[in-house]
């Protein structure tokens with residue numbers, strides 16, 4: 016069985032010569048839930064955009080810089096695969112700012128997940144088959160917003176909108192969900208709720224989930240595996256449970272601010288001495 020995501024020797028240099036990604040090797044198996052953590056600018060979004068085939072990596076003379084999704088070529092040596100649009104339909108995207116059309120109803124936004132598999136005449140007139148409407152209503156019930164199905168999406172709270180975005184990914188029937196900072200704009204209660212729903216679709220539907228996070232505590236709580244980036248390189252790839260303030264201090268040595276920000280606040284609330292430990296780990 017092919018890996019869900021396979022990245023080999025991927026590098027990306029933007030203008031000015033700064034490497035946003037520097038020799039990334041990463042394999043994610045079907046059904047995994049993986050957190051991608053790292054300070055601002057470490058390359059998390061750039062890596063996601065490469066996996067989705069929205070950006071092509073550096074061009075190499077040798078055989079490297081390859082990404083496959085479910086065994087299908089997304090890009091190779093800086094060139095996107097021919098059926099990239101088709102491959103992209105296998106990935107459901109969740110964004111920090113929800114990506115919904117505010118003036119459309121919650122139900123129609125959710126049904127948009129089905130657009131990729133409908134003929135154009137149906138999409139033009141938003142004529143969704145009854146089976147898809149049923150699927151959308153079920154998805155909205157699963158994420159707990161069915162009471163708002165006929166409201167305009169823009170009237171919902173941030174947490175509710177993010178749940179609608181997850182329902183849309185369910186209607187898309189995407190085997191992989193990539194969530195780029197899905198909780199960065201949410202309060203702690205809504206953040207926990209959204210992470211719990213992502214965890215549930217991972218466990219119940221075996222959807223592969225890759226989620227970028229700014230804080231390690233959510234990774235530890237919800238994702239068995241964490242991949243940590245620093246300046247475009249993977250500095251840790253392993254069990255989230257192994258991440259401690261000391262280890263973060265080592266991984267981000269010389270960047271106390273990044274390590275402290277990643278460790279977050281809610282775990283600190285539970286352990287008075289963590290700040291001291293972090294300082295000790297960095298010294």
Ligand SMILES: Nc1ncnc2c1ncn2[C@@H]1O[C@H](COP(=O)(O)OP(=O)(O)OP(=O)(O)O)[C@@H](O)[C@H]1O
Nearest residue numbers: 029030034035053054055056057058059060061062
């Ligand atoms: N289109 C672009 N053109 C030039 N530089 C870019 C572009 N996109 C990203 N970068 C640079 O690549 C590096 C990695 O950015 P990226 O957005 O991937 O980081 P990130 O870890 O997702 O950060 P954040 O947590 O703030 O979203 C940064 O230095 C950024 O300025």
